[in-house]
Amino acid sequence: VSRSVTGIVLAAGQGKRLKSDFPKVLHPAAGRPLIAHVLDSLSQVELRDRVIVTSTQQEAISDAVVSCGYPEGVRYVVQDPPAGTGDATRVALDSLDVSDLDVLVVPGDHPLIARRTLHALIRIHQENDAAATVLTAHVKNPAGYGRVIRRPDGQVERIVEERDADEYQRSINEVNAGIYIFDAAKLAAALEKTGRTNAQNEYYLTDVIEVFRADDEEVIAHLTDSPGDEIGVNSRAQLSRVGELIRQRTCEKWLDEGVSIVDISTTYIDATVDIGKDTTIHPFTFLEGNTTIGPRAQIGPQARIVDTEIGEEAVVSFAVVKGSRIGPQTSVGPFASIRPGTVLERGAKVGTFVETKQTTLGEDSKANHLAYLGDADIGRGVNIGAGSITCNWDGREKHKTVIEDEAYIGSDTMMVAPVKIGKRAATGAGSVVRGEVPDEALAVGVPARVLEGKGNRMAQGTDDEDVQQGE
Numbered sequence: 001v002s003r004s005v006t007g008i009v010l011a012a013g014q015g016k017r018l019k020s021d022f023p024k025v026l027h028p029a030a031g032r033p034l035i036a037h038v039l040d041s042l043s044q045v046e047l048r049d050r051v052i053v054t055s056t057q058q059e060a061i062s063d064a065v066v067s068c069g070y071p072e073g074v075r076y077v078v079q080d081p082p083a084g085t086g087d088a089t090r091v092a093l094d095s096l097d098v099s100d101l102d103v104l105v106v107p108g109d110h111p112l113i114a115r116r117t118l119h120a121l122i123r124i125h126q127e128n129d130a131a132a133t134v135l136t137a138h139v140k141n142p143a144g145y146g147r148v149i150r151r152p153d154g155q156v157e158r159i160v161e162e163r164d165a166d167e168y169q170r171s172i173n174e175v176n177a178g179i180y181i182f183d184a185a186k187l188a189a190a191l192e193k194t195g196r197t198n199a200q201n202e203y204y205l206t207d208v209i210e211v212f213r214a215d216d217e218e219v220i221a222h223l224t225d226s227p228g229d230e231i232g233v234n235s236r237a238q239l240s241r242v243g244e245l246i247r248q249r250t251c252e253k254w255l256d257e258g259v260s261i262v263d264i265s266t267t268y269i270d271a272t273v274d275i276g277k278d279t280t281i282h283p284f285t286f287l288e289g290n291t292t293i294g295p296r297a298q299i300g301p302q303a304r305i306v307d308t309e310i311g312e313e314a315v316v317s318f319a320v321v322k323g324s325r326i327g328p329q330t331s332v333g334p335f336a337s338i339r340p341g342t343v344l345e346r347g348a349k350v351g352t353f354v355e356t357k358q359t360t361l362g363e364d365s366k367a368n369h370l371a372y373l374g375d376a377d378i379g380r381g382v383n384i385g386a387g388s389i390t391c392n393w394d395g396r397e398k399h400k401t402v403i404e405d406e407a408y409i410g411s412d413t414m415m416v417a418p419v420k421i422g423k424r425a426a427t428g429a430g431s432v433v434r435g436e437v438p439d440e441a442l443a444v445g446v447p448a449r450v451l452e453g454k455g456n457r458m459a460q461g462t463d464d465e466d467v468q469q470g471e
């Protein structure tokens, strides 16, 4: 039987190179904090327990971890002050019963660790009953990484941090990927034997390799074949690059799943998004958070969609849509702002320069141009004329507008809430409506007066100062 494995995530480093007031692992790549990407990777292997080593900013990290979908099954230990990766690992081990246990140690700043890498690492380690198995990678540019020093027979000898390496060692391009699995009891003992006499005055986790070697323990260096495992984020430049890589992988995944993406270099899809088959994503589109898009939809160009459900065959272009439900066969935009709480039922249409908020637009209802619909409950087959507005705010409170099935709202109607417009009722252009318009009734506003001969004075060449133009 294989031993149980506990995952340890090292996340207490200050991330000095990021020059940030926030913990490094909370910086997002492709819309998700680095630590969440790491937990996503860990969730693909069977672990008895997960321990995150944090600094004094533990609360900020645990809040983020919970809101990223890990409400339970994660424990936290505090390393204060951070004194290196070896010290961080020791703090985690102190909180565990190390007998008969393996620990999988991963850095909190590696968002691209592949599932098969973790599987391979655990398997190789346990099959060989090793004390330590370290993941290594061949990279073109090894700058910043610890270098893997192997003996002539190929066995790993030790790992040298860049800042402690000589010129020859720096030229080695097999690097420590920072991902390891250890026999927990042996690791605890080995860490005792490490010191901090190095360029950074830190306890290095990497130093245990040498300790194990000296004690004739089995140490395996496993070279990864999944590009990305070794990619850590130490700088803002790397953060940006990693975000790009994740987005590229996400787009490639959706291309594989039957989604068309016109230009992946301008398409930003969070890892949390779901998209149906035969949907096309046009350029400059942002799909964020808890968003799902049905099949055969057309999204973009220029759409930002956040926490929204979009139905099949919907068309959304040049629009910002947040916290809403956009039904099947609907159309949004160009130039629409769909704010939280909007529901568009099947076939509804929201067109140019329309803003909605906390509003339901029933089946086949349309607001094609220039409207504000807030706190409104709009039935089926309603037409909202251009320039119509729900006056939902009286200066103190919000009020509701109800528009029933098949009503016709004439252009530039001001609906002063609370107001209810009945079934198949209508309002005249420019009307100001309050209270209740009964079913089938027509509410008309005050039409403008006609003053003969007082038209365009400039064109007429008259000069009458008593009546101002436009009055």
Ligand code: UD1
Pocket: 010, 011, 012, 013, 014, 015, 024, 053, 079, 081, 082, 083, 084, 085, 086, 087, 088, 107, 108, 109, 144, 145, 146, 147, 159, 161, 175, 176, 177, 178, 203, 204, 205, 206, 230, 231, 232, 234
């Ligand atoms: C580390 C490795 C290096 C490897 C590289 C892979 C060591 C000494 N070096 O270097 O060999 O090639 O990762 O990316 O391990 N952390 C703590 N407490 C601390 C210090 C760090 O929890 O006191 C955490 C950090 O938050 C980070 C992780 O450990 O998530 C790695 O630390 P970092 O400083 O980024 O190490 P690297 O310089 O990248």
Ligand code: CA
Pocket: 107, 109, 232, 233, 234
């Ligand atoms: Ca790092």
